[in-house]
Amino acid sequence: MTVPQRWPLPAMAFGGDWNPDQWPREVWQHDITLMQQLGVNLLSLPVFAWPQLEPSEGEYRTDWLAEILDALDAAGIGVALATGTATPPAWLVRAHPEMLPVRADGVRLDFGSRQSYCPSSPVFRDRVAALTTMLATRFGDHPALRLWHVSNEYGDHISRCWCEVCAASFRRWLLRRHGSLAGINAAWGTKVWGQVYTDVEQIEVPRVTPGPDNPARLLDFERFCSDNVLELFRLELDILAELTPGVPRTTNFMGLFHDLDYWRFAAVEDLVSNDAYPDPGNAASHTDIALSYGLMRSLKSLPWLLIESAPSAVSWRPVNVPKAPGQLRAHALQAVAHGSDGAMFFQWRAARTGPERFHSAVLGHRGEASRSFAEASQLAADLATLAPVVGSRVRSSVAMVVDWDTIWALRPDASLPAEISWHAEAYQQHAALHQLGLAVDSVALPDSDLSRYSVVVAPTLYVTSDAQAEALEAFVRAGGTLVVGPFSGVVNECEQVHAGGPPGPLRELLGVEVDEQWPLLETGEQIVEFDSGARTVGRFWAEWIEPSDDVEVVAHYDGRPLHDLPAITCRRLGKGAAYYVSAGLPLDALTPWLHQVCAEAGVDVRMSANPWVEVVTRTDGATDYVFVINHAPTPAEARGPADADVLLAPDGDPPVRRTSGLSITLPPFGVAVLRMPSTTPSLHHVHSIEV
Ligand code: GLA
Numbered sequence: 001m002t003v004p005q006r007w008p009l010p011a012m013a014f015g016g017d018w019n020p021d022q023w024p025r026e027v028w029q030h031d032i033t034l035m036q037q038l039g040v041n042l043l044s045l046p047v048f049a050w051p052q053l054e055p056s057e058g059e060y061r062t063d064w065l066a067e068i069l070d071a072l073d074a075a076g077i078g079v080a081l082a083t084g085t086a087t088p089p090a091w092l093v094r095a096h097p098e099m100l101p102v103r104a105d106g107v108r109l110d111f112g113s114r115q116s117y118c119p120s121s122p123v124f125r126d127r128v129a130a131l132t133t134m135l136a137t138r139f140g141d142h143p144a145l146r147l148w149h150v151s152n153e154y155g156d157h158i159s160r161c162w163c164e165v166c167a168a169s170f171r172r173w174l175l176r177r178h179g180s181l182a183g184i185n186a187a188w189g190t191k192v193w194g195q196v197y198t199d200v201e202q203i204e205v206p207r208v209t210p211g212p213d214n215p216a217r218l219l220d221f222e223r224f225c226s227d228n229v230l231e232l233f234r235l236e237l238d239i240l241a242e243l244t245p246g247v248p249r250t251t252n253f254m255g256l257f258h259d260l261d262y263w264r265f266a267a268v269e270d271l272v273s274n275d276a277y278p279d280p281g282n283a284a285s286h287t288d289i290a291l292s293y294g295l296m297r298s299l300k301s302l303p304w305l306l307i308e309s310a311p312s313a314v315s316w317r318p319v320n321v322p323k324a325p326g327q328l329r330a331h332a333l334q335a336v337a338h339g340s341d342g343a344m345f346f347q348w349r350a351a352r353t354g355p356e357r358f359h360s361a362v363l364g365h366r367g368e369a370s371r372s373f374a375e376a377s378q379l380a381a382d383l384a385t386l387a388p389v390v391g392s393r394v395r396s397s398v399a400m401v402v403d404w405d406t407i408w409a410l411r412p413d414a415s416l417p418a419e420i421s422w423h424a425e426a427y428q429q430h431a432a433l434h435q436l437g438l439a440v441d442s443v444a445l446p447d448s449d450l451s452r453y454s455v456v457v458a459p460t461l462y463v464t465s466d467a468q469a470e471a472l473e474a475f476v477r478a479g480g481t482l483v484v485g486p487f488s489g490v491v492n493e494c495e496q497v498h499a500g501g502p503p504g505p506l507r508e509l510l511g512v513e514v515d516e517q518w519p520l521l522e523t524g525e526q527i528v529e530f531d532s533g534a535r536t537v538g539r540f541w542a543e544w545i546e547p548s549d550d551v552e553v554v555a556h557y558d559g560r561p562l563h564d565l566p567a568i569t570c571r572r573l574g575k576g577a578a579y580y581v582s583a584g585l586p587l588d589a590l591t592p593w594l595h596q597v598c599a600e601a602g603v604d605v606r607m608s609a610n611p612w613v614e615v616v617t618r619t620d621g622a623t624d625y626v627f628v629i630n631h632a633p634t635p636a637e638a639r640g641p642a643d644a645d646v647l648l649a650p651d652g653d654p655p656v657r658r659t660s661g662l663s664i665t666l667p668p669f670g671v672a673v674l675r676m677p678s679t680t681p682s683l684h685h686v687h688s689i690e691v
Contacts, residue, residue: 006146007248007271009078012383012390013305013342015040016362020068021049022351028068031349032075034368039380040077042344044149044307047082048114051089054131062138069144078146080250080273080307083135083236085128086152087114096123102163104207113355115157119229120165132236133243140244148249149307150236153275159259160225167205173224175200187494188216215414216495219463222408226261230268237268252307255292256423261404263444266299275308275346278331281321284431286334286614286631291430291440293338295402297394298442306335308346311372312360322360326651326669328375329382330629333671336386337616337627338439339394343383345376385648386673392620397603398433399441399450400426401458409463409495417487418519420541425459425485432591433457436598436605439616446471454601455481457594461488461506463495469505476509477574481601483594484510486541486582487517503580510580511551511571518542518562520584527558528567528583536589538567543582545569554579555593568593577601610636613666619678626674630666638664640674648673 015035020028035043046052046065054060072079093100093111099121102108109116117124139145178184181200190196195214197203206213206221233251240249248270253262255276266272274296278285296304311328313320323331332343350361364370407422433440440457443450445468450456456475461468461484469489476482489503489510498504502514519541520526526538531554538557545566547553555568567583579597598605608615612632618625625647630636640662646655650670656663664672 006246008303008341008390009041009146010390011041011387012336013042013344014038014380014383015042015077015348016044016345017047017308017347018043018045018349019048019347019351021046021052021064023349027349028071031363032071032077034363035077035348036075038377039384042078042080042146042342043072043348044080044082044344046084047149047152048084048087049082050084050087050131051091053084053135054089056091057095057127058130060134060138062134065139069139069142073142073144077144079144080147080149081135081139081145082149083128083132083151083240085131085150085236088117088124088127092124092127093117096121098163098165099124101158101161102166104162106162106207108163109158113157117158118161118163118165119158119225119232120161120163120169122165125232125235128232129235129239132239136240136243140247145244145247147271148240148244148247149273150233150240150249150251150269153252153254154229154233154265155257155259156254159229160221162205162207166228169228170205170221170224171200171203173227174203174220177220188214188220189494189496190214212413212415215409218411218414219405219409219495222259223261223405226259226264226404229260230264233265234268250305250307253296255289256295256402256426258407258423262295262299263402263404263447272296272299272302272304273307274304274340276306276331276335277310277314279317279321280313280323280327281317281319286331287431287434288427290334290338290434290614291400291426293335293340294396294400294440295442297339298399298448303339303341303391303393306332306340306343308344309335310360311345311362311376312364313358315356315359320358324633324669325371325375326667328372329379330631330669330671332379333382333627333673334614334616334629334631336383336389337394337614337618337629339618341390343379382648382671386625388623388647388675389618389625389673392618392623392625394439394441395617395619395624396439396441397453398438398455398457398598399443399448399453400430401445401456401461402426402442403445403461403463403468405463405493406461409491410460417517418541420460420462420487422460422462428587428590429457429459429483429485429594431587432594433598434614435591435608435611436595437608437615438598438603438605450475450480451478453480454603455483455598457483458485458488460485462490463493464489464491464498464503464505465493466505469509472506472578473509473573476576476578479575481576481597482509482578483597484578484580486543486584488580509571509573509578510569511548511578512566512569512580513546514582515544515546518544526562526583528555528585528589529558530555530568530593534589534592536586538583538585541582541584542567545580545582555583557583612636613638622678624676624678626676628664628666628672628674630668630670633668635668635670636666638666638672640664641676644674644676646672647675
């Protein structure tokens with residue numbers, strides 16, 4: 001049997017989750033015929049079919065799956081074969097109720113939904129290994145197999161469990177991390193509030209306590225939980241690598257998901273895939289989702305795959321707004337613009353039963369008559385046209401530090417000066433950069449190569465290690481521009497405030513010392529005045545800063561409580577510059593200021609006249625593919641170089657070529673893709689650098 005090349009596909013991936021096991025056999029061939037009609041080339045299945053694959057312990061039934069895979073292969077459709085381990089079957093859970101997860105308040109969650117397992121459970125892990133081994137042995141050389149889709153959305157419902165098995169694993173994890181009981185006591189600073197442990201067995205997972213918990217214990221628990229799920233992931237990955245070495249392995253991520261450190265997850269898999277559900281009811285969702293797409297393409301510095309998205313409404317928000325006509329295409333092509341080599345949906349055929357019966361599907365409840373089927377058909381044709389884009393990279397000159405230690409440590413219950421969320425700060429900084437037409441990559445400190453970027457931003461780097469500070473300093477000395485947000489350099493990896501106070505190891509680099517954090521009440525305001533004379537009302541956060549002599553004050557506080565103290569500083573170091581922003585700036589002040597900073601750093605940036613039109617460039621080094629996406633429900637105009645080739649024309653009026661340039665009218669949610677040699681300057685608000 002000749003096995004075709006598994007991955008990458010020669011074209012953009014198009015398809016989605018298909019659950020034929022939930023449908024009678026008559027539906028299978030009908031669906032496959034429709035898929036062929038649309039040009040589907042990749043399906044994820046069978047994601048939740050453990051009971052059908054193993055109806056009782058060790059009794060495997062795979063003939064139905066073999067029949068489906070053969071039929072798909074005959075139809076030329078590839079499969080991201082799910083290992084089916086995301087939801088253990090009832091027979092397993094009832095035989096081993098101890099494998100059910102336990103909440104922090106001690107309640108054991110019952111069977112009746114999905115992911116009803118404790119990630120540490122030995123019996124669950126054994127059965128996962130057995131099922132994965134069986135599937136890899138049975139189907140590892142099937143010609144339809146393109147990818148392994150391991151489990152499903154790890155942590156979506158359960159990433160943390162507070163049971164005794166997890167407590168024992170936590171203790172072992174702590175001993176590995178800190179070396180000894182004395183190391184744990186020292187790292188956690190347990191002498192405060194009389195928390196000293198005299199035997200490691202006294203250490204528990206952080207359940208509900210009478211008062212505030214030890215922040216270092218909480219942070220270590222977050223790390224442990226992420227590593228614990230990672231161990232579960234690796235269990236399957238290792239089996240698959242051994243039995244099917246040529247088949248790439250992925251698991252579907254969930255954007256900027258709080259619970260799991262995706263840098264560590266991506267490092268052990270072959271392909272980054274992601275599920276994205278921007279809310280059509282939220283006008284800003286295209287901006288926020290772009291930040292997570294930047295993370296996806298950066299995790300392995302490779303193209304990634306949008307493996308799940310909604311054709312229209314989801315079913316898990318309080319109000320599930322459908323996508324407007326054209327929005328399916330705009331959302332899917334936005335992901336492609338940001339580096340996805342395809343667009344896939346949850347799911348192919350809408351479920352009539354279960355909690356997701358009101359979730360949209362390519363085939364909604366009206367089947368081929370559904371609006372989403374028509375819109376997906378158009379997308380399929382577009383993706384076919386975009387085949388040359390496969391494998392190309394996104395141009396980006398700006399990166400954001402994404403660091404799970406800081407994300408986890410800034411918990412609302414971590415006894416901080418005030419609530420400050422990494423996500424809120426990150427979305428705010430990103431919104432400003434997005435408005436400047438910039439596609440923002442992500443970087444991990446200290447490991448990522450920062451030298452690719454002109455500007456690196458850190459919304460807040462609350463947890464800062466010496467190694468991270470060194471990486472940032474090397475970047476600045478070599479000519480980079482760094483923008484660090486408030487409450488940075490505050491604690492080390494053990495949640496201990498750096499000696500001498502913030503910004504700790506960033507002190508030299510930023511040239512400031514923070515005397516006190518000065519959070520503002522919800523009703524509080526603190527005027528910030530820039531050296532240009534522009535004034536803005538800072539909210540929620542301010543700091544009392546003492547700058548060193550060689551630091552420029554870019555903006556200062558005006559009026560009480562921090563009158564005349566610096567609000568934003570700049571330290572020139574080597575060939576670069578390091579800015580510290582201590583204030584909570586509103587978007588309308590942050591955007592023009594970052595515009596100036598980026599421009600000074602040599603980034604080709606212009607305030608977009610129309611914030612609803614997103615321009616993102618992919619390049620293979622020889623050719624640039626410029627995606628122009630209108631995210632608004634109203635038409636928009638864009639202009640490109642006269643000699644640009646239109647690879648994908650928007651619906652409606654064709655682009656008009658004049659000597660002054662190419663005029664493009666984008667209908668509501670319309671998308672155009674231009675193609676030009678990599679050296680050609682692109683649209684007036686395309687800003688790109690070499691990849
Ligand atoms: C995620 C899950 C799917 C489905 C969708 C619904 O992507 O992986 O199984 O529940 O959400 O939006």
